[in-house]
Amino acid sequence: MELTVLLLLLAVLLAIGVPVAFALGAASVATFLLLDIPVVVAFQRMAASMNVFTLMAIPFFVFAGDLMARTGIAERLVRVAEGAFGRARGGLGQVDVGASMMFGAVSGSAVASVSAMGSTLMPMMKEKGYDADYAVNVTITAAILGILIPPSHNMIIYAAASPVSVSVGDLFLAGIVPGLLAGAALMFVAWRVAIRRGYPGGTFPGWRSFTKSLIAAFPGLMTALIIVFGILLGVFTPTESSAVAVIYTIVIGVLVYRSLGYIAFVEAASSAVRTTAMVMLIIGTAGMFGWLFALLHGPEMLSGGLTAVSQDPAVIMLMILLVLLVLGAFMDMAPLIIITTPIFLPVAVATGVDPVHFGIIMMLSLGIGLVTPPVGSVLFVGCAVGQAKPEQVVRTIWPFYLALMIVLLLVAYLPSLSLWLPEQFN
Amino acid sequence: MSVLSRFLSRMSLWFSAFGLVMMTAIIGWQVVARYLLANAPAWAEQAALFLMLWFILFAAAAGVREGFHIRLSILQDSLAEGRRQLMAIACHAIVGAFGIAMAYGGAQLVVETWEHTIPTLGLPRGLSYVPLAVAGVIIAFFAGEHILAERKGSKVEPLWS
């Protein structure tokens, strides 16, 4: 009963136009009152959900991205991308996917990826005549790739939540092929949609000019290299790397490009603060909501009906995928991994699914949840960075959803896509 | 009221931006100190986390005035002006009510956890919940300003874009 009230209330508040963060918060607080649980608990949940060390990557990568946009680093990067993908129609869409894959190989945080890629590439795409909704569609769906391509802290959460033993090393290896496959699918869709919308293909500027743009962009490109090698060599953690990116950008903005003045700095800081506050407030009130959802047995009710329907492994897998996608629509990824892994993994293992394979299925299906409404942190960051309305973005995102769904089905029903690579190493 | 509102919004923004810069410096120092000094500063992680709540909540509160919190506006946009106005007032009222609940819940958190200490910082845990209470009040104030403006048939002009 209370669960129905919570969900209905959320739906009504969202529909009448209450901001997402406040709709989640108000629906939750009302349900806390209904359940006679002290309201102070709701706000403890809110504060605790926002006060997570790894979430610090969000403000830092947003800040770094804003600084890059204001110091001309992003502009120089895109000139290189234009040279490389100059002739392809909608080439910037593919640059976006490719860059997100590289960035994902560094950070593993989809929200950080959409912040960094979004704040550098989206303005460029708009300048070239790409629509805001297209820019957001490409960037947010590509941001999911970082969850599949190692390193990925979500895989570590999965291994920890798993009731059976799962090797993180195997999970990391298992994510690579599905990650590349999903990247290829998104590049294809980005290209088809760009053709349909008639986005421009440029002309190749010539090798001389391309080399020149490469040299000009070199200090900016170094940001990625510093992050990659800094993490791989263990100089800093992924979260720390986001702060290092900010500091490095400030240093080259002031010393190398000499384009970062006091005003630009303050503008970048206030812009970053605004985007971060919007996202983190949603994360906070989604924390209240998720707590109630778990308390009222939302996840168990969904999975309970599951095994009652069929015993066929293929059907059970399909139902698990559906449930994960539905849950992903309403909750954030990390808590869902923790809640659903112990529920679904034993069911899946009983039908013959490998736990490593199942982990990759979880990453992709819950990753898709990050870009689906009503609760989708990556979707909302993308909209905020791209200054697009979520309803407008969701209206045109279907080809991208479709591509991800097809990849999800392939990954789910072809275990070797995930398991082949780890088997080569064992 | 409008002077106070603009002052509050501007102060929240400055305060938040300053908090973000401080956070960057602290985490940067954590990395550098690990190599320069034998020991990494134990307080850095907790200090940055402590700052994060402050800066997020103040900026989020200002966001109520500036109207940058993301929302679905299809239904409101499809209504006639009179009905849209009513619905907009209802939305602002819900935001305001949430702000009041947040101020109340936040204040209670501050009181109940004041005796607990934050490890490595030695500050009262309650201090990290203070922004919840303060931002709650600011949110309620800004929501009220929006309601008054809607009733006059005007809009609150955003300060920062």
Add this chain to the structure above:
Amino acid sequence: ASRDARLLRAVDTHPDGYPTVEAVKHMGELLAQRSGGRLAIEHYAGGVLGQERDALEITIFGGIDLNRVNLAPLNPIVPETVVPGLPFLFSSTQHMRSAMDGEPGRRILDALEPHGLIGLCFYDSGGRSFYTTERLIEEPEDLAGLKIRVQSSDLFVEMVSALGGNPTPMDFGEVYQGLMQGTVDGAENNWPSYESTRHFEVAPYYSETRHVMAPEILTMSAISWDRLSEDDRALIRQCAQDSVPYMRGLWDAKVEQSRAAVVASGVRVANPEISAFQQRVQPVWDRFVATPDMRALVADIQALDPAL
């Protein structure tokens, strides 16, 4: 006091099947049996209702009835809970168990009450030991220059410093990657966590220092407690006590199984002589045993040492 059937909400950050979770479920069965179905426990495992410190605050506010936590998140709230976490305080599992089952344990449980919590019983958490990516720790000198990940806790920071290592506070979620990429050279935990976090894959040198043997604790919200009759309170205390031997049986089996599993995967194990370690942590004791109550507690626990 209410005569209605009452469902107590219990939380744990450990997953289903973990000894502490199963023990509280067992306690629920005892409770339902002995109260004729009037009292029961609904268990939320796996941290779905919040991580330890957060769930602890929610328990104090009355949003959760029963909460199994480590002593560490209680340290900033109840000073007495620092004592069982002092490095090298217990000489053996037996010593820890007799201290916690006896008078010192009862005093710690009682110390929770002024802070909105009722202490019900202690569960085992084994001994925390160091593990590293590159070498076994046979003596304190082997820790020199190693970056050891610690929890955000002054006690652990001071302890690792005192032993000669470089304490590196790091978020739990970043440790696996940190070990793999060398941001830290080692960490410390008990056998079951060493296995379940998969840290043994990247840090295969485990040295059984068992430097901290702090038990875990089952707490109840004082707000929920106050709503119960005297009889029901006594029943809950008794059922909690009766779940302890059950938990220890599961725990000992779990430690053996985890240890065997990681050893089978090629982990190397050392059993260092701990007296050299013990001497070095004396300043940590001096700093953290701050009140006369705590000093008395330490003395009473030491007096129970079977090795003395």
